Amino acid sequence: MTGDPGVAATSDPSQASAGNPCSPGTARCVDEVTSEVCNEEGKSFERTRCEVDTLCLEGRCVGLASPRGKLDPARFHTVRGEGWLNGWGATEPLSTKSFDKLPHPDAVLTGVDAPKLTSLCAARGFVTVLTKDKKRKGETRRAVLAGYLVSGQQRPVTVLVGMRGGARVYLNGAIALEGRRPGNEQPLQDEVIADAELRAGVNTLVVVVEQFEPAPAGLWLRVRGARGEPLPDLRFASAASEDCAPEELLDVRWSPRAIAEGFAVEAHLQAPGLWPRRLGELSYEARLTGKKGEGDVLGRGAVPLASLTGEGASVSMVAPFEEAGKAELRLRLEATGRGADATTPAGPSAKPGAASSGRDKLAEVRTPLVFRGDLHRSIIALDAAVTAAARPDLPSGSRDSFTHHVATLKLALAEAHPDLPWLRAHTREAKSLAKVLLQGQDPYRNKTGVVHRAYRAKVDGALQPYLVFVPPSYKSEGTPMPLVLVAHGLDNPPGVALRALIGEAPDMASDRARAARHLPAFPDQGAILAAPWGFGNAGPRPLGEQDTLDVIDAIEADYRVDPRRVSLTGYSLGGTVAFTVPLHYPDRFAAAAPLCGYPNLKDYRNVRGVPHAPWEDRLIDQRYIVRYAENGLHLPLHVVHGGKDGPDRSRVVVDRYRALGNPVTFDLQDDLDHNVWDHGYERGRMISWLTARRRPEVPPRVRLVTGEHRYDRAFWVRLVGREDGARRGEIDAHWVKDARRVEVTTRNVEALALDFRGIGTIDGGTAQVVLDGESPIEVSERAGEAFFVRRRGAWTRSDEAPPRAGKKRPGVSGPLDDALRHQQLIVYGTLDPAQTETNRAVAAYHGSIHATGAETRYPVKADTEITEAELTGRTLVLVGSPSSNRVTALFAGDLPVKFEDDALTLRGKRHAGPHVGVSLIWPHPRDAAEYLVLHAGVTFRGTAYSRFLPRLAPDFVVYDARITAQKGDLLMDRRPALDGGFFGEAWD
Numbered sequence: 001m002t003g004d005p006g007v008a009a010t011s012d013p014s015q016a017s018a019g020n021p022c023s024p025g026t027a028r029c030v031d032e033v034t035s036e037v038c039n040e041e042g043k044s045f046e047r048t049r050c051e052v053d054t055l056c057l058e059g060r061c062v063g064l065a066s067p068r069g070k071l072d073p074a075r076f077h078t079v080r081g082e083g084w085l086n087g088w089g090a091t092e093p094l095s096t097k098s099f100d101k102l103p104h105p106d107a108v109l110t111g112v113d114a115p116k117l118t119s120l121c122a123a124r125g126f127v128t129v130l131t132k133d134k135k136r137k138g139e140t141r142r143a144v145l146a147g148y149l150v151s152g153q154q155r156p157v158t159v160l161v162g163m164r165g166g167a168r169v170y171l172n173g174a175i176a177l178e179g180r181r182p183g184n185e186q187p188l189q190d191e192v193i194a195d196a197e198l199r200a201g202v203n204t205l206v207v208v209v210e211q212f213e214p215a216p217a218g219l220w221l222r223v224r225g226a227r228g229e230p231l232p233d234l235r236f237a238s239a240a241s242e243d244c245a246p247e248e249l250l251d252v253r254w255s256p257r258a259i260a261e262g263f264a265v266e267a268h269l270q271a272p273g274l275w276p277r278r279l280g281e282l283s284y285e286a287r288l289t290g291k292k293g294e295g296d297v298l299g300r301g302a303v304p305l306a307s308l309t310g311e312g313a314s315v316s317m318v319a320p321f322e323e324a325g326k327a328e329l330r331l332r333l334e335a336t337g338r339g340a341d342a343t344t345p346a347g348p349s350a351k352p353g354a355a356s357s358g359r360d361k362l363a364e365v366r367t368p369l370v371f372r373g374d375l376h377r378s379i380i381a382l383d384a385a386v387t388a389a390a391r392p393d394l395p396s397g398s399r400d401s402f403t404h405h406v407a408t409l410k411l412a413l414a415e416a417h418p419d420l421p422w423l424r425a426h427t428r429e430a431k432s433l434a435k436v437l438l439q440g441q442d443p444y445r446n447k448t449g450v451v452h453r454a455y456r457a458k459v460d461g462a463l464q465p466y467l468v469f470v471p472p473s474y475k476s477e478g479t480p481m482p483l484v485l486v487a488h489g490l491d492n493p494p495g496v497a498l499r500a501l502i503g504e505a506p507d508m509a510s511d512r513a514r515a516a517r518h519l520p521a522f523p524d525q526g527a528i529l530a531a532p533w534g535f536g537n538a539g540p541r542p543l544g545e546q547d548t549l550d551v552i553d554a555i556e557a558d559y560r561v562d563p564r565r566v567s568l569t570g571y572s573l574g575g576t577v578a579f580t581v582p583l584h585y586p587d588r589f590a591a592a593a594p595l596c597g598y599p600n601l602k603d604y605r606n607v608r609g610v611p612h613a614p615w616e617d618r619l620i621d622q623r624y625i626v627r628y629a630e631n632g633l634h635l636p637l638h639v640v641h642g643g644k645d646g647p648d649r650s651r652v653v654v655d656r657y658r659a660l661g662n663p664v665t666f667d668l669q670d671d672l673d674h675n676v677w678d679h680g681y682e683r684g685r686m687i688s689w690l691t692a693r694r695r696p697e698v699p700p701r702v703r704l705v706t707g708e709h710r711y712d713r714a715f716w717v718r719l720v721g722r723e724d725g726a727r728r729g730e731i732d733a734h735w736v737k738d739a740r741r742v743e744v745t746t747r748n749v750e751a752l753a754l755d756f757r758g759i760g761t762i763d764g765g766t767a768q769v770v771l772d773g774e775s776p777i778e779v780s781e782r783a784g785e786a787f788f789v790r791r792r793g794a795w796t797r798s799d800e801a802p803p804r805a806g807k808k809r810p811g812v813s814g815p816l817d818d819a820l821r822h823q824q825l826i827v828y829g830t831l832d833p834a835q836t837e838t839n840r841a842v843a844a845y846h847g848s849i850h851a852t853g854a855e856t857r858y859p860v861k862a863d864t865e866i867t868e869a870e871l872t873g874r875t876l877v878l879v880g881s882p883s884s885n886r887v888t889a890l891f892a893g894d895l896p897v898k899f900e901d902d903a904l905t906l907r908g909k910r911h912a913g914p915h916v917g918v919s920l921i922w923p924h925p926r927d928a929a930e931y932l933v934l935h936a937g938v939t940f941r942g943t944a945y946s947r948f949l950p951r952l953a954p955d956f957v958v959y960d961a962r963i964t965a966q967k968g969d970l971l972m973d974r975r976p977a978l979d980g981g982f983f984g985e986a987w988d
Helices: 096-100 374-381 383-388 396-414 420-438 494-501 512-517 542-558 573-584 614-623 625-634 648-660 682-691 816-821 833-846 886-894 940-948 961-965
Strands: 027-031 034-038 045-049 054-057 060-063 077-079 087-090 118-121 127-130 141-151 155-171 174-181 192-198 201-211 217-225 235-238 251-259 262-270 274-276 280-289 297-303 313-320 325-339 359-371 449-456 463-470 481-487 528-532 561-571 591-595 637-642 664-669 701-706 717-721 729-736 741-747 751-755 767-771 777-779 785-791 794-798 824-828 860-862 875-879 897-899 903-906 909-912 917-923 931-937 956-959 979-981
Touching: 027 054, 054 141, 060 201, 087 235, 127 141, 127 201, 174 192, 192 961, 201 217, 251 359, 251 374, 251 396, 262 359, 280 313, 297 313, 313 325, 374 383, 374 396, 374 420, 383 396, 383 420, 396 420, 396 449, 396 463, 396 542, 449 542, 463 494, 463 542, 481 494, 481 542, 481 573, 481 682, 494 512, 494 528, 494 561, 494 682, 528 542, 542 561, 542 573, 542 816, 561 573, 561 682, 573 591, 573 625, 573 648, 591 682, 614 625, 614 979, 625 648, 625 701, 637 648, 637 682, 648 664, 701 717, 717 729, 741 751, 767 785, 777 794, 816 917, 816 931, 824 833, 833 860, 833 875, 833 940, 875 886, 886 931, 897 931, 903 917, 903 956, 917 940, 931 940, 940 956, 940 961
Parallel strands: 481 528, 481 561, 561 591, 591 637, 637 664, 741 767, 824 860, 824 875, 875 931
Antiparallel strands: 027 034, 034 045, 054 060, 077 235, 077 274, 087 118, 087 141, 127 217, 141 201, 141 235, 155 174, 155 192, 155 201, 155 217, 251 262, 262 313, 280 297, 280 325, 325 359, 449 463, 463 528, 701 729, 717 751, 729 741, 751 785, 767 777, 785 794, 897 903, 903 909, 917 931, 917 956, 956 979
């Protein structure tokens, strides 16, 4: 046979009669050099050997002719696992002049004067084509990647790319896909998806990568079927003269864990895309080597190819140490036996049918290990105290804090942390705590100084660290102390924030992590000081705000804190926290001191300078903290800002405070830029100002303004329901004690509660409540909440809380990011194999820092792994439509969206097209306290596009491929939505 594509492969057995084994014309590959075709009678398959320089794919012998002549079959790799094309021929970086000399990018494959192509390999799938260019002077640099895809038949495909910089993909000389992304953004897999067509035989694949910024430029790239399904019969070859070595395509990730003997080490092996066809099972041998030579063999075994190119395979071993020192763990890998394509020729001189076999050295991968000797043993010995900390009489905060402390030490051992003085000091502290623990006592009860604490977060079940300074004057049985929290700046550890608060901030250009580990002496100012972690840089966003509140709860549970003298300060990102959290929860704070914050949401460049959808205006108004200034009636602010740092950012709150007559100090330092913390926190003076403030216990007047159900109370006033969820609700309540009367004015309120426990009992008598000037309503209870509801335009007293079942309420109100405050389980669908890969990737994204803005990882499971018990008790984030996700199908009748083969319908609007997707939040039909969140598309594309939602998203958004024009940021901006908005107060 020649290079003719041959007979089309079919697999339909319906034409075969009961007595015939096959249907006429059916073709199949016995191996990569042998084709079989069912004869005209359907009696048997007739076998044909493919010629040299051909491959059997999908039942046909495919010629390997290319612009450079016939290609060697041995050069072609299988496309396995996640399918990344991660081994290319690449040019050197090209200037604009050099690139313009190419008549067409495909000229790198055909031109006489084409630039040389060298091998470029990427073990983890993302190909960095142009490295960081610090000397770049504005000129766009380019590089060209080239390779060959061979297909057994002509077929429609999708080309999927994620990029940093710019990329243009040429398939057989025509542009198949192009896009551009900023270099400072994290590239997503499958960011841009385009339709294309492969022809039978060899296809040229050329990519022009462009670098517009100093940041590195590169891409993820894979080719999938028209429905997104993997195409196992594709083959790919680099256009370079040399191929990537197998070890250059093998992703190895080491995970050492400190144990008594030394380290338990796991090596995770994965081939995320290309893999040599001739290599099959891998054998391995692990050795620990040091100064004295090879060392002993730690283990031997084999890794099958199927696991290597799928989810990956793990190799585990124990690396024992007898004495302190450094060593290297070496994992030697060899190809053994025959590859998956058993009869593939081993090279250009091999005869058809010659199989590769025997043993070939493949790779040796290494990782260093450092054993700290007695220090290592001391840390491992702390496990006994961790076990003792599990006793039921120990406060949970103490148990969690000690467990986290030891876990931090073990991680430092595994990572060979270089800061030995810190590691020794942190170990001594742990041993001191352990001694008290093993005596049956709480080691934190009377511990003073800087204390490393942790609590277990409800949202992800992980231990969240925070720092506390307990002054020497604190006594566990003494007078309650004030508490001052400080929120850190961007990329600052809590220790840096705590240092800054006492006037000992490090140089922010220095090693801030080291500065956070080595803290100075702290003065005793008669207050407990604390620095939350804030889930990293979550700041004022949902998880950051929740962390601030949870740290206060944890400290109040473990220390004698005066609840009326809790205050919050912070700088930069933390300054925004210090504006936002107290105005959302005004009855929890005595005062706040924001330094160089940016509460001016409406003036952000990515808000002011872009178009707004109506629902975005509503979101902005809800999140604009200036709108909550009325809540600061009893919340003094001390605001510090630099005159060279855009002081209007803080001034918007200050001006509103002043207009309302609320207490505010504005310390504007005209000669300072962003760093005002050295001035504002000098000699700890802000601590003195904050601790001198005291929250009123029973303020006679309370103001409450809110645009979100979650922020529903202040002191003795609670807003239960709004008439119009699109507008803010406002309550101004005044307790006239002498007249035994509460005077209330409202705006956009349909139900409220007054807590007479918060304003004093009525002592068996009665009081009057006058709402919006209407006739007084008598209240005679001795204590408790009294409820009032507006019915038919008039206020009436209710004996119990107005029912909110089926309505929006605190914790179940949307919008989409409100789910971040809940314990979540992210479930991806596996019903449709063509969509499983995308569903899994999207699920991982929505549980990551890129989607949440916080360093947390929500658990992710396949729909087949979910138990009945896991369906309730948490918010479920469902990835995939009912046709691809079993759990989505289970709740399909309860969701407001309906899917068809080519469309979806939401709120009576039908949106047709294979690229349409929807993201929405909805009350959980089986758990009144939780949500269902759905990210799903008509096809896999719509599901993939859910990763492009902005941070401010409403209850629902319907989108198509145009949403990929941008990612991140606050608003849709250049991403037009097909529909979007809020469900009504009754979720209608």
